Amino acid sequence: xxxxxxxxxxxxxxxxxxxxxxxxxxxxxxxxxxxxxxxxxxxxxxxxxxxxxxxxxxxxxxxxxxxxxxxxxxxxxxxxxxxxxxxxxxxxxxxxxxxxxxxxxx
Amino acid sequence: xxxxxxxxxxxxxxxxxxxxxxxxxxxxxxxxxxxxxxxxxxxxxxxxxxxxxxxxxxxxxxxxxxxxxxxxxxxxxxxxxxxxxxxxxxxxxxxxxxxxxxxxxxxxxxxxxxxxxxxxxxxxxxxxxxxxxxxxxxxxxxxxxxxxxxxxxxxxxxxxxxxxxxxxxxxxxxxxxxxxxxxxxxxxxxxxxxxxxxxxxxxxxxxxxxxxxxxxxxxxxxxxxxxxxxxxxxxxxxxxxxxxxxxxxxxxxxxxxxxxxxxxxx
Numbered sequence: 347x348x349x350x351x352x353x354x355x356x357x358x359x360x361x362x363x364x365x366x367x368x369x370x371x372x373x374x375x376x377x378x379x380x381x382x383x384x385x386x387x388x389x390x391x392x393x394x395x396x397x398x399x400x401x402x403x404x405x406x407x408x409x410x411x412x413x414x415x416x417x418x419x420x421x422x423x424x425x426x427x428x429x430x431x432x433x434x435x436x437x438x439x440x441x442x443x444x445x446x447x448x449x450x451x452x
Numbered sequence: 453x454x455x456x457x458x459x460x461x462x463x464x465x466x467x468x469x470x471x472x473x474x475x476x477x478x479x480x481x482x483x484x485x486x487x488x489x490x491x492x493x494x495x496x497x498x499x500x501x502x503x504x505x506x507x508x509x510x511x512x513x514x515x516x517x518x519x520x521x522x523x524x525x526x527x528x529x530x531x532x533x534x535x536x537x538x539x540x541x542x543x544x545x546x547x548x549x550x551x552x553x554x555x556x557x558x559x560x561x562x563x564x565x566x567x568x569x570x571x572x573x574x575x576x577x578x579x580x581x582x583x584x585x586x587x588x589x590x591x592x593x594x595x596x597x598x599x600x601x602x603x604x605x606x607x608x609x610x611x612x613x614x615x616x617x618x619x620x621x622x623x624x625x626x627x628x629x630x631x632x633x634x635x636x637x638x639x640x641x642x643x644x645x646x647x648x649x650x651x652x653x654x655x656x657x658x659x660x661x662x663x664x665x666x667x668x669x670x671x672x673x674x675x676x677x678x679x680x681x682x683x684x685x686x687x688x689x690x691x692x693x694x695x696x697x698x699x700x701x702x703x704x705x706x707x708x709x710x711x712x713x714x715x716x717x718x
Contacts, residue, residue, distance in 0.1 A: 349514055349517060349518065351508060351513060351514070351517075353508040367508055367509065369508065369509065369511060369514070371511075371514040373667075373668075374667070413665075415511075415667035415668060416511040416514060416665060416667075418511070419508060426536070
């Protein structure tokens with residue numbers, strides 16, 4: 347039940363600074379822990395996150411085992427034109443999740 | 453002379469007893485007065501408060517959304533979803549979590565919200581019950597709990613009285629290798645610190661909670677087991693009557709406070 351929450355204003359004025367908030371469901375297992383019988387628990391984390399605005403990359407982050415479960419990533423950008431803001435998370439074990447939202451700029 | 457000496461001894465004994473009695477009263481600070489009871493929310497840091505206050509940042513929202521999906525998903529041999537009987541959760545489940553655990557006449561005792569969901573599954577949906585602390589059970593309990601956010605906790609059902617008393621007994625009873633009772637921390641020493649952690653009053657106002665230490669969502673029973681392990685006592689199993697009695701007592705103790713489900717705590 348992987349799931350992501352995105353919060354971007356639906357409309358903005360041209361040139362306005364907008365905040366983008368993203369939250370994704372992921373266990374972010376560090377790979378440093380052991381289970382009840384002493385076996386190492388394999389690493390299972392999100393390794394990278396990319397945000398594009400009408401195809402152009404505006405934000406990128408590499409994630410490491412120290413990042414908490416259910417990573418919350420928030421950042422700012424300038425609203426330049428109407429269109430699509432797309433998000434992509436990639437990680438261990440072929441983890442791949444995408445989301446996109448529309449924004450109206452006037 | 454002998455008579456005088458005997459009297460002196462009696463006075464000394466009476467004084468000693470009086471001092472002991474006063475000392476006992478001072479050490480065992482009684483139950484927290486209702487006017488002083490407050491949610492653990494008031495004690496957490498600014499960042500944690502911000503996480504709880506904004507559904508967009510609160511990671512428990514992920515469980516609320518999963519719970520909503522499950523609410524509308526048909527399950528079991530009966531092929532029914534929760535919504536087929538209960539309709540919109542926003543209407544039918546409003547206030548429910550604020551009065552749970554509730555008395556179940558058929559079982560002659562209290563059942564908590566997670567148990568009630570599983571009873572519904574086995575009796576009405578003819579489905580397998582969810583495991584305690586499974587993602588599905590937590591998701592449904594959180595979704596149902598969310599519908600009562602902001603409502604006052606109350607359990608005025610007379611039939612719960614003996615179970616409240618049983619819970620109170622467990623709460624005040626010393627147990628475990630370090631011989632502690634719940635009350636010694638949460639009634640007598642709330643507001644002080646255990647190492648760097650603040651001791652809260654221990655009101656279950658926001659369960660299931662997203663606990664940063666757990667990196668996940670968990671039930672009140674998980675929290676109770678956690679505390680008991682910390683006391684080096686043998687924790688009761690999930691669904692054990694002792695745990696449910698404790699839940700009933702703690703919700704009674706928190707009566708009047710507002711439900712915050714899903715809360716965020718360190």
